[in-house]
Each structure stands twice: as C-alpha cells, then as structure tokens.
Amino acid sequence: MHLPTVTSVTRDFDTPVASITLDETARHRRRMRMVSDRLENGETIAFLLDLPQARLLRHGDGLVLDDGRIIEVHAVPEALMEVRGSDPRHLLSLAWQIGNRHLAAEITTETIRLRRDHVIRDMLLGLGASVTDIEAPFDPEGGAYGGAHSAHHHQAHDHAHAHGHPEHSHD
Known part of the structure; x- marks a missing residue:
C-alpha cells in the first residue's frame, strides 16, 4: 500500500482534507510517519512526512501530500x-x-x-x-x-x- 508523502509545506491553500494537531515538540520534524486527526466519518489519513530538512511546522501550515491534497497543522x-x-x-x-x-x-x-x-x-x-x-x-x-x-x-x-x-x- 502506498503511503501518501509530504515533501513540502505551504501557507497558500483553501480547503484542507484533514488536520493534524501537535504540540510544539511534535511539530519539529523532518521525516516520520504521521496520522491526521479523525475526519467526520471517523477515518484518519496516514502519511509520511519527508522534508528536505527538519523544521518547525507552524499553526496554519499546510502539509502538501504528493497527490495535491493538504493537511492543515494545528498547534495544541x-x-x-x-x-x-x-x-x-x-x-x-x-x-x-x-x-x-x-x-x-x-x-x-x-x-x-x-x-x-x-x-x-x-x-x-x-x-x-x-x-x-x-x-x-x-x-x-x-x-x-x-x-x-x-x-x-x-x-x-x-x-x-x-x-x-x-x-x-x-x-
């Protein structure tokens, strides 16, 4: 099964397909498997974060999946x-x-x-x-x-x- 991959982050997006809520320590990442918050139907989206370098994901950032969908970062x-x-x-x-x-x-x-x-x-x-x-x-x-x-x-x-x-x- 192909795990969707995030290789870039954006602040320019309209409607995310999901969100992920993390504290500041968990938002400082480069590469790891992550799972979105639960969607309305109870499902989640598993994905691989694979950025060129470690960075702090900020509240409101959009994680761009390789299929173009966006997962919005929420800071807890x-x-x-x-x-x-x-x-x-x-x-x-x-x-x-x-x-x-x-x-x-x-x-x-x-x-x-x-x-x-x-x-x-x-x-x-x-x-x-x-x-x-x-x-x-x-x-x-x-x-x-x-x-x-x-x-x-x-x-x-x-x-x-x-x-x-x-x-x-x-x-």
Whole structure:
C-alpha cells in the first residue's frame, strides 16, 4: 500500500482534507510517519512526512501530500508563561536573560511566551517581570543556526561560560 508523502509545506491553500494537531515538540520534524486527526466519518489519513530538512511546522501550515491534497497543522495549546516587562526596554532586557539561557521563546511586541518552569519564573519575577500562566499554542522563534527552530530544549541552568558557541551546530 502506498503511503501518501509530504515533501513540502505551504501557507497558500483553501480547503484542507484533514488536520493534524501537535504540540510544539511534535511539530519539529523532518521525516516520520504521521496520522491526521479523525475526519467526520471517523477515518484518519496516514502519511509520511519527508522534508528536505527538519523544521518547525507552524499553526496554519499546510502539509502538501504528493497527490495535491493538504493537511492543515494545528498547534495544541500548551502550558506556558506569558512574560511582560514594565516598558519596552525592560522587556528587551528580559528577552536577553531568556536568550542567555537558550530557552525556546515566542516573542511579540508586548510579551514573551515560554514553557512553564518554576526556576525561570522565579528569575523573571526577581527581575521585575509580570508572569502569567496561560494555555496557548506555542510558536517559538527560529534558531540562529540555519533559520529553523532549534531542535534542542535546555532546562534552566546557570552559565559560567562565554557564549561564542562556534563549536555547536544546531540543525
């Protein structure tokens, strides 16, 4: 039996045949067998994701099957912290602290969203941030190495080393 294959992703589509709902970690993929959400008739569509390189599938992306059909990606809401600063400069300083810890973060003009972590929460509160727990889809910024989302997720830790990282490759 031929398993339909996805080799490209689009944002330009009208009517998907199905959807697939994944958390942020499960949306960072290159090659794997996947199964759509249940259709109205109770069936699913199994397919092979086979992209040229690993990438973060974003909420609203369309996975293009080799027969032209589209499966729409839905991001499942996750347990996040929404961080606000007292002003834009303060938010920028908080973003620097978060980035210095290599944490995946979704950045808007007014907030930063992160996975819930009590150590990071305490650090941010100590820096004067406002931190609120929310449930929302998580679409973090892409990584600096290759433009795709970094596949690794560090837990909170202290850094006693410089951040030149030429020896690290994040692909």
